[in-house]
Amino acid sequence: MVVLTVPTAYDELINYLAEKATPDEILAFKVSDAAQERAELLLERDSAGTLTADESLELSQMLHFDRLVSVLKASAIERINRS
DSSP states (O other), X not given: OOOOOOOOHHXXXXXXXXXXXXXXXXXXXXXXXXXXXXXXXXXXXHHHTOOOHXXXXXXXXXXXXXXXXHHHHHHHHHHXXXX
């Protein structure tokens, strides 16, 4: 039995970015200090149960972005190891 896997838009974006940047550029990526501080603030508010609906959405988007970057960096490491 043959199973056809269609890449999701998420996978297509990861592949596109992985092909356009060098592995070293991907591994060097880091969010700004301001973005990191905002994420930490939202995580603190989430733990305290004081997030607004908008902040909850913002935190969810940040966590999704973090997962995307993690996948990109893992892909970059694989590319380096294959070289």
